[in-house]
Amino acid sequence: MRKAWKSVAALSILMIISGAAWYITRAGVIGNKDWDFAAYGRGPALLITAGAALLIANVAAYFFLPSLRTYGRPLWLDLKRDRYMYLLILPGILVVFLFSYLPMYGVILAFKEYKIKSGIVFSQWVGLQNFNRFFGRSVSRQVIGNTLFIGVTQLLVTFPVPIILALLLNELRSHKYRRVIQSVIYLPHFISWVIVYTLLFSLFSMTSGMVSKMLVSMGLQPLNVLTNPNGFYGLLYMSSIWKEAGWGTIIFMAAITGVDQQMYEASYLDGANRFQQCVHITLPAIAFSITTMLILNVGSVMGANFDQIMNLRTDATKTTVAQVIDTYIYDMGVEKGQYDLSTAIGLFQQVINCILLFASNMVVQRTSGEGFF
Amino acid sequence: MKIKHSFGERLFDWLNVAFFLLTTVLILFPFYNMIVITLTSNAEFMRRPFILFPEQPTLEAYRYIFSTALIPRAYMITITVTVCGTILSTLITSMLAYGLSKRALHGQKFFMVYLLITMFFSGGLIPSYYNISKTLNLGNTLFALFLPGTVNVFNFVIIRSFFMQLPASMEESARIDGANDLQILFRIIYPLSIATLATIALFVAVGLWNSWFSAQLYMRSERLYPLQLVIRNYVVRNAKPADMQNMEGLRDASGMRIYLNDSGVKLACAVVSAVPLLLIYPFIQRYFEKGVTIGAIKG
Numbered sequence: 001m002r003k004a005w006k007s008v009a010a011l012s013i014l015m016i017i018s019g020a021a022w023y024i025t026r027a028g029v030i031g032n033k034d035w036d037f038a039a040y041g042r043g044p045a046l047l048i049t050a051g052a053a054l055l056i057a058n059v060a061a062y063f064f065l066p067s068l069r070t071y072g073r074p075l076w077l078d079l080k081r082d083r084y085m086y087l088l089i090l091p092g093i094l095v096v097f098l099f100s101y102l103p104m105y106g107v108i109l110a111f112k113e114y115k116i117k118s119g120i121v122f123s124q125w126v127g128l129q130n131f132n133r134f135f136g137r138s139v140s141r142q143v144i145g146n147t148l149f150i151g152v153t154q155l156l157v158t159f160p161v162p163i164i165l166a167l168l169l170n171e172l173r174s175h176k177y178r179r180v181i182q183s184v185i186y187l188p189h190f191i192s193w194v195i196v197y198t199l200l201f202s203l204f205s206m207t208s209g210m211v212s213k214m215l216v217s218m219g220l221q222p223l224n225v226l227t228n229p230n231g232f233y234g235l236l237y238m239s240s241i242w243k244e245a246g247w248g249t250i251i252f253m254a255a256i257t258g259v260d261q262q263m264y265e266a267s268y269l270d271g272a273n274r275f276q277q278c279v280h281i282t283l284p285a286i287a288f289s290i291t292t293m294l295i296l297n298v299g300s301v302m303g304a305n306f307d308q309i310m311n312l313r314t315d316a317t318k319t320t321v322a323q324v325i326d327t328y329i330y331d332m333g334v335e336k337g338q339y340d341l342s343t344a345i346g347l348f349q350q351v352i353n354c355i356l357l358f359a360s361n362m363v364v365q366r367t368s369g370e371g372f373f
Numbered sequence: 374m375k376i377k378h379s380f381g382e383r384l385f386d387w388l389n390v391a392f393f394l395l396t397t398v399l400i401l402f403p404f405y406n407m408i409v410i411t412l413t414s415n416a417e418f419m420r421r422p423f424i425l426f427p428e429q430p431t432l433e434a435y436r437y438i439f440s441t442a443l444i445p446r447a448y449m450i451t452i453t454v455t456v457c458g459t460i461l462s463t464l465i466t467s468m469l470a471y472g473l474s475k476r477a478l479h480g481q482k483f484f485m486v487y488l489l490i491t492m493f494f495s496g497g498l499i500p501s502y503y504n505i506s507k508t509l510n511l512g513n514t515l516f517a518l519f520l521p522g523t524v525n526v527f528n529f530v531i532i533r534s535f536f537m538q539l540p541a542s543m544e545e546s547a548r549i550d551g552a553n554d555l556q557i558l559f560r561i562i563y564p565l566s567i568a569t570l571a572t573i574a575l576f577v578a579v580g581l582w583n584s585w586f587s588a589q590l591y592m593r594s595e596r597l598y599p600l601q602l603v604i605r606n607y608v609v610r611n612a613k614p615a616d617m618q619n620m621e622g623l624r625d626a627s628g629m630r631i632y633l634n635d636s637g638v639k640l641a642c643a644v645v646s647a648v649p650l651l652l653i654y655p656f657i658q659r660y661f662e663k664g665v666t667i668g669a670i671k672g
């Protein structure tokens with residue numbers, strides 16, 4: 001008897017969903033494309049009403065019949081007691097629904113051909129046509145290749161830098177000096193990529209950049225940093241390091257501060273020099289943080305730097321070396337209005353991201369015993 | 374304990390100090406260079422390749438950008454969005470976190486899953502764009518800039534775990550004294566968590582201040598562009614804003630043509646957008662640092 005309400009609830013919800021699906025299939029999907037209720041709506045409406053009635057009766061029984069509940073106390077008393085709690089979480093739940101759940105049905109665009117006048121719901125189903133269009137073009141290989149290449153190489157190049165910085169910071173003897181240095185190297189993290197580009201522009205602009213002007217005044221060619229396709233990846237790595245490496249030291253510095261100072265003293269008495277102390281005491285102390293951060297970064301290897309690329313790419317690079325999945329989705333979808341194609345690409349990217357994220361979380365769970373989600 | 378340093382160690386120490394000095398210069402010099410260019414007159418900027426100190430510092434670039442309608446308006450938009458978004462986000466996220474920090478609440482598990490799912494799945498760029506601009510019809514309103522990001526699940530997790538480690542005894546004694554959940558949250562929990570909430574609010578504020586992408590997506594009218602988007606269009610995409618087209622024809626009181634330092638004007642926009650942060654940064658820096666370690670989550 002106590003479990004029965006669950007089966008009844010499941011049955012009634014199933015009735016509602018299948019009624020809705022019936023109506024949508026007949027009205028929207030199979031060619032008809034408009035909500036002619038008189039023609040298609042009677043049967044489904046009956047089913048939905050029956051399901052809803054059953055659900056309401058079931059919930060009412062659950063609320064008011066104490067015998068259905070484990071502690072013999074009707075649920076509505078609990079809900080009344082916690083009414084302010086529900087009031088507190090209501091706005092947040094609502095916002096998440098509006099901006100995270102409501103758009104989700106739009107994913108069906110990936111399998112449709114979008115027509116503005118028909119909207120998402122009434123556009124024609126076309127199966128996998130959008131995916132075939134994307135993967136059939138040579139640009140798909142280039143875009144996916146660029147995304148993976150940038151993600152992996154940027155991780156390899158930039159990941160060790162904060163660790164080395166943290167180890168070196170730890171070796172600074174003056175704590176005051178260390179505090180000052182830390183304040184300075186955290187700063188670029190808070191500057192937007194727009195401003196980072198502006199800083200690069202003030203230094204490397206071919207006509208008015210400080211470095212270019214100095215090279216010209218010395219009789220040399222100005223360096224083409226900003227619009228050079230060959231140097232684009234270097235620009236990405238360097239600007240990432242400049243902006244984020246200092247900030248990345250925080251997590252490692254926190255781990256280093258936790259090391260027992262007596263270990264250093266003991267190792268000194270045993271004759272270890274500072275390099276040996278660093279390798280045998282400090283590094284093992286932060287090894288856990290290193291693996292965790294590495295795995296987390298691997299999880300976001302596909303498209304973690306949209307903002308950066310959007311601001312550093314130029315006309316010379318935007319269709320070649322700088323075109324990654326994220327920017328391609330933006331160019332195709334928002335600039336060219338091909339909603340269906342870019343939704344399909346976005347879905348493909350999201351599936352890959354999800355797999356990576358789950359996998360990396362699972363590895364963290366294995367190594368540390370608790371995951372992040 | 375007295376430790377004797379060998380020559381190699383002292384050499385390393387000096388090199389280390391020098392290395393970090395160099396790092397500091399590499400980080401701070403671009404800012405300094407940018408500010409110097411904005412203070413340089415056009416003639417001097419053309420003449421000298423490397424300017425450490427302008428010979429005759431001038432504020433004309435700043436005077437010019439604040440004389441246009443564009444920059445003050447964009448500034449107001451940015452401030453409005455940042456203030457509203459920060460307050461709303463911190464309030465709603467912390468209320469949500471408090472409600473869901475109680476395991477006894479019916480449906481708590483369901484709502485947790487409901488929130489965590491959004492970390493893995495979303496509609497993607499185009500469905501969200503369609504949702505906000507067509508379904509909800511928020512295009513070309515400032516709501517589109519701060520409402521969608523109101524509940525950040527990472528911040529939610531941090532605040533919630535902070536609430537969960539607060540001692541339950543205070544809440545219980547308040548409850549015995551007759552306080553309801555709202556009174557407990559606003560009179561007891563919030564005063565205890567000002568430091569944590571302030572840290573979260575700072576991160577939210579920096580994110581909103583620096584954001585340009587949602588404005589590019591949803592703002593059709595240039596009158597609603599925030600500062601970052603104005604700078605992006607002007608500097609990154611090199612399109613001079615309509616409000617600055619009069620730059621070529623500027624004349625002073627006696628009718629003489631004024632030649633503004635073009636780079637200086639561009640960079641002045643960036644300076645005014647970065648200055649508020651640079652000014653308050655030294656005072657709030659330790660909060661940022663704390664923010665990363667409280668949740669042990671990447672900031």
